[in-house]
Amino acid sequence: MSLVIKNLHARVKDGAPILNGINLEIPKGEVHAIMGPNGSGKSTLSKVLCGHPDYEVTAGSAEMDGQDLFAMSVDERSRAGLFLAFQYPVEVPGVTNANFMRAALQARLPKGEELEAVAFYKELRGKMKELGIDPKFTARAVNEGFSGGEKKRNDILQMMMLNPSYAILDETDSGLDVDALRIVSDGVNAMRAPFRSFMVITHYKRLLDYIRPDVVHVLYNGQIVKTAGFELVDHIEQHGFDFLKTEEL
Amino acid sequence: MDFPDSMSMEEAFALAEAEAKLNAALAESKARFENAVIPDRLNEDWRFGRPHKYARELAELLQSNTPCTGSAEVQGCDEEAVIINADDDDLKQTEMLMPTIGSDALLGLHLKRFGNGYALYLEKSYDSPIIINYRSSGLYTPSTFIMAAPGVHAHIIENIHCENGATIFAARNIQVAEGAKLKVELHAFCPGVEQVQGRCMVITNVQNMGGEVRHLTNFLNLDWAREETVAEIYAEGSDTQLYSSNTPLEHMVLDQHTRQVHHVGKAVSNLLYKNVLEDKTTATFAGNIYVAPGAHNTDAYQSNRNLMISEYATVNSLPGLEILADKVRCSHGSASGPMDEEQLFYLLSRGIPRHEAHQLIALGFVEEVDNKFNAPF
Helix, strand or coil: CEEEEEEEEEEECCCCEEEEEEEEEEECCCEEEEECCCCCCHHHHHHHHHCCCCEEEEEEEEEECCEEHHHCCHHHHHHCCEEEECCCCCCEEEEEHHHHHHHHHHCCCCCCCCCCHHHHHHHHHHHHHHCCCCHHHHHCEECCCCCHHHHHHHHHHHHHHHCCCEEEEECCCCCCCHHHHHHHHHHHHHHCCCCCEEEEECCCHHHHHHCCCCEEEEEECCEEEEEECCHHHHHHHHHCCCHHHHCCC | CCCCCCCCHHHHHHHHHHHHHHHHHHHHHHHHHHHCCCCCCCCHHHCCCCCCCHHHHHHHHHHCCCCECCEEEEECCCHHHEECCCCCHHHHHHHHCCCCCCCHHHHHHHHHCCCCEEEEEECCCCCCCEEEEEEECCEECCEEEEEECCCCEEEEEEEEEEHHHCEEEEEEEEEECCCCEEEEEEEEECCCCCCCCCEEEEEEEEEECCCEEEEEEEEECCCEEEEEEEEEECCCCCEEEEEEEECCCCCCEEEEEEEEEECCCCCEEEEEEEEEECCCCEEEEEEEEEECCCCCCCEEEEEEEEEECCCCCEEEEEEEEEECCCCCEEEEEEEEEECCHHHHHHHHCCCCCHHHHHHHHHHHHHHHHHHHHHCCC
16 A cells, blocks of 8 residues: 555646656655755645646656546545645635635535534644644634744644545645744644655755654656665755765766 | 795705705706616617617516516514605605616616605614515516614615516615614525526615715626616715625626715725626626715725636626825726636645535635625624
């Protein structure tokens, strides 16, 4: 049971190629970090896996527990267990957090079954407390007027509520202060389980100090060029990504 | 004219002067109805409004032998506050003096068919909403007059039920005295049908004499709806708010025209009209803020926003300003466009099916106005 990406090529629609043959397998229960310099294709990888309409898959495959991801629509992928915590969570004016979450959870229920409102609110409030989110945010529009850190926390709240099998965190640490980083990381760590895996995209070691990855990959020019253990994070922290230009990969 | 003995000379002169003015205005109004022509393509106020179809067909119906029939009921209001009298000359005179936005000829025909309706003289405040229902399944020309006395607080909900393809043409006059606070909702709709049907035209004149008024409109499930709302501000310190929220479906034509007329300065008016367009619908908004000479320190705003869910929908948005005074703060804005792809992707990425995602975003788009309907005033 794993997320398997084989020879994935993708480009911006009618534009230049960005992913140039990615091969990656993330088994259930593991946390994989994806690092890489700016423009290497990290965010593109996350968006392509989730089905963002700006991108076009030109070759390769991605399977989630044997299911062909690219044969599914965006919402089907989510309901099948895929989650993306956005680098820049989107504001949705006029739609409250509570209604948004209810719609997302309702969509996961069998036809004709209604979400139980009391249990829903109880769970939502509980998880908000864990993440240090003000309960008043349930009535506020999704991410509207939120600070960068509040938006990231809200995405993690959604992840906790939706309980995905495969979660992609795209630079979740950006915009978070030290305290928020710890709270968010604690939330993610609490979700680590044998039946769930994470792809953590980041530039910085500080997030990976909290969310300790099992495997670290370096993405460069649209390909995974190096895979190792946590020592690779230390190496990047000390030497940056310059070694990619000189070292034989 | 007879004057009571107790009346002073000055009061008698003032009364005579007011009566002379009224007579002159009525004569002028009579002339405008006599000279008015049924709106056609040359009528700028019917631009994009398909006058050859809707105005002409409405005029033909009003001029025909088709009887005007409809029921009217009011709830939540003291009996003494209500007058129903189709022969009331004062009410007819009030309607005669109502401004239109390009539809003098049609208002003239409405006057000839002056039927039932309600005149609410609100001399005390009401905690609960006063509800007026007009219903017809044929041709109907109700009239509503609402006069809120100084300091009165009230909330009026006016429902126009266009049943089974009815054509309802309503005239409304709303007067708000100094210190009064009035919220007036208009809901015009075809009830309980799967397809849009029915036509509704509503001409409204809001006269604000120093109070606060929030006027809201909503047109639903109709084949055609035309709104002409003229808000006139006659006293400093007045606060006039105009809102509309609509989700036209199928082939509905929604044609909205507004004027915010600042006769005096130091008053506020604010307009926000929002529509979500689906299917092959058409929405036209033409608004104008007029600031009279000398109406300094006016603060007026006008905004029209349209979310086009369907690529077959059409929007014509024509906001306008006519400012003849100095030291004013007036602005207008208009924005129409399709659904934000990033918003849609965000909802889809959480597993919300496309149809529900569209609905949530659409509801969110008009929520700002819908809140004005729901929130206490």
